[in-house]
Amino acid sequence: MPLQIIRNDITKMQVDAIVNAANESLLGGGGVDGCIHRAAGKELLAECRTLGGCKTGCAKITKGYRLPAKYVIHTVGPIYKDGNQGEQAFLENCYKTSLQLAKEYGCESVAFPLISSGVYGYPKDKALKVAVDMISSFLIENEMTVYIVIFDKAAYQIGEKLFSDIAEYIDDHYVDEHTDKRRERFRMNAPMKPFMAMDDACKCKAMAVGSGLDDALSQMDESFSEMLLRKIDERGMTDAQCYKKANIDRKLFSKIRSDVNYKPSKPTVLAFAISLELSLAETKDMLMKAGFALSHSNKFDIIIEYFIKNGNYNIFEINEALFAFDQSLLGA
Numbered sequence: 001m002p003l004q005i006i007r008n009d010i011t012k013m014q015v016d017a018i019v020n021a022a023n024e025s026l027l028g029g030g031g032v033d034g035c036i037h038r039a040a041g042k043e044l045l046a047e048c049r050t051l052g053g054c055k056t057g058c059a060k061i062t063k064g065y066r067l068p069a070k071y072v073i074h075t076v077g078p079i080y081k082d083g084n085q086g087e088q089a090f091l092e093n094c095y096k097t098s099l100q101l102a103k104e105y106g107c108e109s110v111a112f113p114l115i116s117s118g119v120y121g122y123p124k125d126k127a128l129k130v131a132v133d134m135i136s137s138f139l140i141e142n143e144m145t146v147y148i149v150i151f152d153k154a155a156y157q158i159g160e161k162l163f164s165d166i167a168e169y170i171d172d173h174y175v176d177e178h179t180d181k182r183r184e185r186f187r188m189n190a191p192m193k194p195f196m197a198m199d200d201a202c203k204c205k206a207m208a209v210g211s212g213l214d215d216a217l218s219q220m221d222e223s224f225s226e227m228l229l230r231k232i233d234e235r236g237m238t239d240a241q242c243y244k245k246a247n248i249d250r251k252l253f254s255k256i257r258s259d260v261n262y263k264p265s266k267p268t269v270l271a272f273a274i275s276l277e278l279s280l281a282e283t284k285d286m287l288m289k290a291g292f293a294l295s296h297s298n299k300f301d302i303i304i305e306y307f308i309k310n311g312n313y314n315i316f317e318i319n320e321a322l323f324a325f326d327q328s329l330l331g332a
């Protein structure tokens with residue numbers, strides 16, 4: 001998946017480059033900067049001394065020394081005052097210049113912390129939005145795997161309004177299925193059919209179907225990959241537009257394209273449904289072709305349904321919401 005939001009300590013990331021939220025001196029500090037310098041060792045500071053500092057919004061690169069990452073890209077985020085001092089433009093530049101440097105150095109994978117969102121005070125939800133917007137627009141033109149590494153989940157929030165809307169939607173649709181004690185009691189008390197009897201019935205049916213089975217198999221419905229390619233054409237999209245918007249990497253897309261019977265995972269199907277902006281009915285149809293369904297017994301499914309019903313097909317916003325609700329993310 002080209003963009004992933006994960007929880008980790010960035011110094012542990014096995015990527016080509018990690019990004020450091022530094023200050024203009026580039027001579028170390030607290031927060032993630034301190035962690036990176038401690039993990040990389042003294043040689044990092046020695047190289048930083050040769051760089052002559054770095055302006056806010058710009059980025060410079062060094063080796064990673066004792067880190068698992070080959071490079072450290074040091075960028076300087078803005079100090080947040082009230083949001084009217086050009087903070088957003090500076091923060092956007094941090095992502096742009098860091099990604100550009102990573103590209104120049106041939107990095108295939110890069111991990112960012114949420115720049116400026118600690119000591120520099122940028123509100124975390126706004127900082128995350130800038131990160132997601134800048135990285136996703138970069139990924140439309142470039143092949144790279146980029147991680148946003150969230151260190152402190154407790155401090156991390158998607159917009160409060162969005163969170164409470166989704167929470168309410170989950171409540172409305174989830175509670176029904178999970179607190180209906182009467183239905184549960186009924187299910188517990190319902191007599192079970194003996195397995196043998198069911199087996200025999202199935203066998204008889206299969207025999208009666210007999211040669212009709214070949215006919216039935218020859219009339220098999222459109223497969224998932226056939227439907228996907230048809231929908232891409234109907235939408236007038238290129239393959240690349242579709243898989244990039246789905247946050248799916250090119251290799252996986254080629255596999256799907258070349259194998260008419262490819263069995264994707266459920267998050268992959270949903271990622272394509274979102275990318276193609278399918279209606280809820282079409283989404284269910286596409287899921288069915290891969291052997292899945294949307295269920296109200298599942299928070300993940302309800303969140304997806306919420307976004308589709310609200311016509312919000314921004315996969316990165318959906319992933320932020322899934323992350324906030326501790327669900328797995330869309331994409332490969």
Ligand code: AR6
Pocket residue numbers: 008009010011021022023028029030031032033034035077113114115116117118119120121122149150151152
């Ligand atoms: N891995 C990933 N993220 C981390 C880690 C870690 N090990 N440690 C902290 N974070 P901050 P800033 C998160 O304060 O706001 C330094 O002193 C943290 O939870 O490190 O850009 C510099 O020298 C927060 O969300 O950076 C500068 O003087 C995010 O990283 C100043 O702080 C950024 O928090 C820069 O402030």
